[in-house]
Every structure is written in structure tokens, then in C-alpha cells.
Amino acid sequence: MPLSDSELDRYARHIVLREVGGAGQQKLKSSRVLVVGAGGLGSPLALYLAAAGVGTLHLVDDDTVSLSNLQRQIAHTTARVGERKTASAAAQLRAINPEVTIVEHATRITAGNARELIGAVDLVADGSDNFDTRFLINDACHLYGKPLVSAAVVQFDGQLSTFKSHIRGTEGGGGHPCYRCLYREPPPPDSRPNCAEAGILGAVAGVMGTLQATEVLKELIGIGDSLSGRLLIYDALSTAVRTVRLKPDPACPLCGPQATIKDLSGHA
Ligand SMILES: [Zn+2]
Numbered sequence: 001m002p003l004s005d006s007e008l009d010r011y012a013r014h015i016v017l018r019e020v021g022g023a024g025q026q027k028l029k030s031s032r033v034l035v036v037g038a039g040g041l042g043s044p045l046a047l048y049l050a051a052a053g054v055g056t057l058h059l060v061d062d063d064t065v066s067l068s069n070l071q072r073q074i075a076h077t078t079a080r081v082g083e084r085k086t087a088s089a090a091a092q093l094r095a096i097n098p099e100v101t102i103v104e105h106a107t108r109i110t111a112g113n114a115r116e117l118i119g120a121v122d123l124v125a126d127g128s129d130n131f132d133t134r135f136l137i138n139d140a141c142h143l144y145g146k147p148l149v150s151a152a153v154v155q156f157d158g159q160l161s162t163f164k165s166h167i168r169g170t171e172g173g174g175g176h177p178c179y180r181c182l183y184r185e186p187p188p189p190d191s192r193p194n195c196a197e198a199g200i201l202g203a204v205a206g207v208m209g210t211l212q213a214t215e216v217l218k219e220l221i222g223i224g225d226s227l228s229g230r231l232l233i234y235d236a237l238s239t240a241v242r243t244v245r246l247k248p249d250p251a252c253p254l255c256g257p258q259a260t261i262k263d264l265s266g267h268a
Pocket residue numbers: 165177178179180181248249252253254255256
């Protein structure tokens with residue numbers, strides 16, 4: 001997709017990067033990404049993807065902006081409290097970059113609409129805030145063959161990885177794990193911390209959402225080392241970042257050789 005004069009100007013600091021160049025910027029322009037959740041992670045994630053010139057961004061979130069969101073959900077403003085998060089975030093993204101297309105889905109992603117939402121994009125970025133959605137998106141991305149960049153935050157801690165389990169590993173090694181290779185099943189409901197109960201330092205969501213945006217851009221352009229097969233762990237209190245190896249689990253019910261999950265019927 002060719003770039004206009006104003007786009008060449010807007011993205012000049014990308015294009016000057018040898019790894020990106022005009023060709024990489026054109027790849028971003030022709031890319032379509034689904035951002036799940038317009039909250040603490042989804043705000044910096046979507047803001048950077050729109051600023052970077054990702055051609056089409058689909059936003060899915062069924063919530064409205066509340067005052068207690070604003071400590072971390074930086075796509076929203078005090079004046080937009082009470083508005084739908086998709087509309088509020090879309091207004092901010094369009095203000096930053098009117099060259100990109102923002103598609104609003106003011107709904108929750110479910111087993112019923114996942115195929116349509118995920119089928120419309122090249123990559124999914126999960127910034128959702130609950131385990132049920134996280135597992136649904138993992139399963140859907142594997143079944144429908146789309147890469148997934150997934151982040152999570154609570155209190156002072158963050159995690160990030162890229163999942164491409166739909167790509168079959170080469171014989172005798174390699175291969176890409178999925179989220180279920182890391183966590184088999186959602187934890188029982190009473191053991192789940194959430195932001196409202198556990199709290200979160202707002203800037204930690206900013207760090208993780210920005211790292212997530214960076215990995216999305218790398219995947220779309222096809223540069224650097226993919227985070228697939230590694231889990232990045234950020235501990236803000238001790239200012240430590242580490243990555244641990246993630247291997248495909250041969251007993252994984254989704255991506256293993258004896259997989260039992262063949263569709264989304266186990267999800268709400
Ligand atoms: Zn798996």
C-alpha cells in the first residue's frame with residue numbers, strides 16, 4: 001500500500017530506521033489488528049498502534065468510562081466519563097492519527113462473535129482483564145490461525161508473551177506454545193485477583209501495554225526476535241525484567257498432538 005506525502009512526513013522517524021523503512025511502514029498501513037479491551041493495557045497499546053500507522057484497528061470493549069479508570073486508562077478523559085470506552089478511545093486515536101481506520105465494537109468478545117472479530121484481522125492483541133476472555137481468545141486464535149500478543153497486569157507485576165501455536169513446529173524441535181501450555185485451565189473464580197480488589201499501579205499498565213505494542217509492531221513488520229516461546233515478567237517494585245522459556249506442552253488440550261479442544265463450545 002503506497003504512502004502519501006503526509007504519511008511519509010508523519011512516519012519519517014520510522015522510515016529512517018533501516019529495519020522498518022518504507023516497506024515496513026507500508027506493511028503497517030496494510031495491517032489489521034484487533035485490540036481486546038480499551039482499558040489499562042488497551043489504552044497505551046491502541047494509542048501507540050494508531051500513532052505508528054497500523055492501518056485498521058478494531059477495538060472491542062463493552063464497558064463505559066468511570067472515574068476510577070482514569071488513574072491508568074490514558075485513552076480516556078474526565079470529560080468522557082460515562083461514555084462507551086470504544087467511542088472514547090476511538091476519538092482519541094482519530095485525534096492522534098486521522099490516517100488510520102478505527103472500527104468500534106461496543107460488545108464483549110464471546111464464543112458467538114469470536115470468529116467474525118478475529119477473522120477480520122491479521123493479529124490479536126489481548127489486553128482484557130479476566131481469565132475467561134483470555135482463554136477464549138487463546139483458543140480462538142489457535143483455531144482460526146492468528147498470532148496473539150497477550151499481556152496481563154496486577155498490582156506491581158506484569159507478564160507478556162506472543163503465541164503462535166497455529167504454526168506447526170519443525171520436526172524434532174522448535175514449535176510455538178499457546179497460553180494453555182502455560183496455564184492449562186482458568187483458576188477457580190474465588191482465587192482470581194482483579195484490579196478492583198487487588199489494585200494496580202497505573203504506570204505498570206502503561207509499561208506493559210507499551211511493551212505489548214512494541215511486540216505487535218515487530219510481528220507485523222517481521223523484525224527482531226519474536227517473543228513466541230518466551231514469557232516476559234516485569235516486577236516494578238524491584239525494577240526487574242526477566243524472560244523465561246516457554247515450551248509447547250505435548251499434553252496441551254488445545255495445541256498438543258492429542259488435542260481435545262476443537263471448537264469454542266466450552267466457552268460462554
Ligand atoms: Zn498449547
